[in-house]
Amino acid sequence: MNHYTGSVPDNRRRKPDWRDNAACRAADIHPDTMFPDSDKDRIDDARTICWKCPVRLVCLRDAINTGDNQWGMRGGLLPEERRAVKKELNRRHKAAEAQQTGAPAKATAPPRTSYPSLRNLFDAHTKRIIHGHLAWTGPERPSFKGRSYKPKQIAFILDRGRPPVGRVLTTCSLSGCVMPSHIADDSERMPRTGTAKAAA
Ligand code: SF4
Ligand SMILES: [Zn+2]
Structure with a gap:
């Protein structure tokens, strides 16, 4: 059995889930492919694999929710791009919370x-x-x-x-x-x- 997990954290003893359909786990993908560092061509290659992946959105959501934002391409986004998405989601969450609780609007940063x-x-x-x-x-x-x-x-x-x-x-x-x-x-x-x- 192939235990290469692409850039998706995984463990061997789990029930079947979306990770089984991860495009980056294909046997013909080199283990380094989804960790492209700053090389533009390699980033493009990794991003293209994600873009065709059938579980891209659930993968991206998982990466954001679990804070997997330091290494590798996930859901078509680099770590710094995932951090930016997370920051924006936090901002919106806080703004929505403030609206519900009637907190002063000044707590909301100008929209990016x-x-x-x-x-x-x-x-x-x-x-x-x-x-x-x-x-x-x-x-x-x-x-x-x-x-x-x-x-x-x-x-x-x-x-x-x-x-x-x-x-x-x-x-x-x-x-x-x-x-x-x-x-x-x-x-x-x-x-x-x-x-x-x-x-x-
Ligand atoms: S979206 Fe990218 S990182 Fe996530 S499972 Fe698919 S190929 Fe792997
Ligand atoms: Zn095109």
């Missing part, structure tokens, strides 16, 4: 998600990964000037200079990729149907 432009927001939350893909590392539904967006919508608007028609989908092999040339809206995927509706 306030960017001067959509471009700044996009650049702050994307990472180039191998084979020309672009990974989204920010919140699931980022908001800008009071409006919430899907990451692919932002990529589309910035690149095409117009709002998408219908849904923006990834057209490459990497689900979740936000590289502008790897996404398309309804009007680009089915240009002749004329049935697509403008996105809300």
Whole structure:
């Protein structure tokens, strides 16, 4: 039996769980792969493995919840990126708590998600990964000037200079990729149907 656990802490005597589906535990992955230090190509390689992993989100949540934020790639994020996510979650938690208990609003730090432009927001939350893909590392539904967006919508608007028609989908092999040339809206995927509706 293979006891290599990728970057996911594990023990041998446990019930089956999500870790059994961890992409980083595959036998053909070198034990160092998920611990890329600061080498950019190696970081890209590790991130790409996570991005295709079927248990990425549960892995990321586990890493954040258990404080596994010192070593290795987990859920597509480096240790310092996981620490930043944890910090932001703590900030939101405190703000929500303060709201419920009626504590003074001054306890809440200014939102770190306030960017001067959509471009700044996009650049702050994307990472180039191998084979020309672009990974989204920010919140699931980022908001800008009071409006919430899907990451692919932002990529589309910035690149095409117009709002998408219908849904923006990834057209490459990497689900979740936000590289502008790897996404398309309804009007680009089915240009002749004329049935697509403008996105809300
Ligand atoms: S998300 Fe990455 S670190 Fe987590 S189980 Fe999958 S491949 Fe491993
Ligand atoms: Zn892509």
